[in-house]
Amino acid sequence: MDVKAKGNVQSDQQDDQMDLRRGPWTVEEDLKLVNYIATYGEGRWNSLAHDAGLKRTGKSCRLRWLNYLRPDVRRGNITLEEQFMILELHSRWGNRWSKIAQHLPGRTDNEIKNYWRTRVQKHAKQLKCDVNSKQFKDTMRYLWMPRLVEKIQASAANSTTTTVASTTAGQFVMPQEFGGKRVTLSYITTENSSTSASSETQVSPVSDLSNYYVNVPVNDNPNPDYFQASQIGYSHQYSSFINPSTNYYNNGMDFQPWLDGADIASDNFLNSDDFLFLQQQFNFNV
DNA sequence: AAGTGTATCAACCGCCTTCCC
DNA sequence: AGGGAAGGCGGTTGATACACT
Structure with a gap:
């Protein structure tokens, strides 16, 4: 493992130590994320999570947005x-x-x-x-x-x-x-x-x-x-x-x-x- | 109708690479 | 060039829906 990767592991471990929510997203959380992105846009997910008042990791917010909340995401059967x-x-x-x-x-x-x-x-x-x-x-x-x-x-x-x-x-x-x-x-x-x-x-x-x-x-x-x-x-x-x-x-x-x-x-x-x-x-x- | 097995999918973790300051 | 943040990926888990007995 190189130095960069090790540094990121430390970052992930810090996420674990914080009081962060995991598991399924609630409607309230979704609304917070959608409203924040509608106002300020995507990017800088860690700071976004904090600024939007979400007790989630930036990674979790990014995943939720990209895989579920993004307006152009398609769901349902694969044609x-x-x-x-x-x-x-x-x-x-x-x-x-x-x-x-x-x-x-x-499709994600x-x-x-x-x-x-x-x-x-x-x-x-x-x-x-x-x-x-x-x-x-x-x-x-x-x-x-x-x-x-x-x-x-x-x-x-x-x-x-x-x-x-x-x-x-x-x-x-x-x-x-x-x-x-x-x-x-x-x-x-x-x-x-x-x-x-x-x-x-x-x-x-x-x-x-x-x-x-x-x-x-x-x-x-x-x-x-x-x-x-x-x-x-x-x-x-x-x-x-x-x-x-x-x-x-x-x-x-x-x-x-x-x-x-x-x-x-x-x-x-x-x-x-x-x-x-x-x-x-x-x-x-x- | 109830119990059990299976399929699906959202969400996560850990590791790695890429990007950017 | 170095380091942190972001993004990408493989693998996995757990909840839920559905099928089957």
Whole structure:
């Protein structure tokens, strides 16, 4: 432990020694915090806690504000699009919850972490494999994420209005209609693209998400990522998978031994229909 | 209806890194 | 450059809701 860390431990211990409240926040405390921040703004949390008359640590105030009281915080079920984003961004950045949360407006790092631990890790546990293993990552990337894309497409197709979820860092663009035409499903990040997107425009792939683009004729797009998409059997009409026995789809993957018999159909992350779908696509001997 | 098990999530702790004075 | 404060993260806990028997 370095000197800086040691100094902070001392600071934390001083917090412990003070007469500070812990546990669930009361309505009165929430009001104090909200009113104070509305007047004076965020920042300098330790002094804020004191000045607002709260017997809480600055850290506790910050957490309460960021995770619960902030006006733009979103609560409730994680949508399909958000599930997809979490899987995609986690595959890119790992457990950088805060960074991932920046791309999911209104969602907090704590919420995303909880989602990951309670849902995703649960599935890994049910599959009897490590959540960080190649097998599990491959399953997410090549099975669950494409499956999520299908669901997103289906719900968008059933919707009468265009669904465009804007984020602070980019846009997740969904089609209003489909019918054998190109589908524009993309996540546009501002950090790596200058491309603007609309539901009417074919969007150039700008991130790893290009691997999950659908209905894009390979020959019609110069980007090499589309070729990669075709390699995983995912660039054709309405995204049915290519049977691994007749294609190179499962190159480098090894699903069957640990999918066999596992109950992975227990919640909305991968429901019973999805499990049946996996069985059909890969001819499991279960 | 009551008891028990399980899932979810807010909140915390400890450690570490980053920021800023 | 050094040190304190703030922020980020992994891990955990406890309360509550819900499902199941």
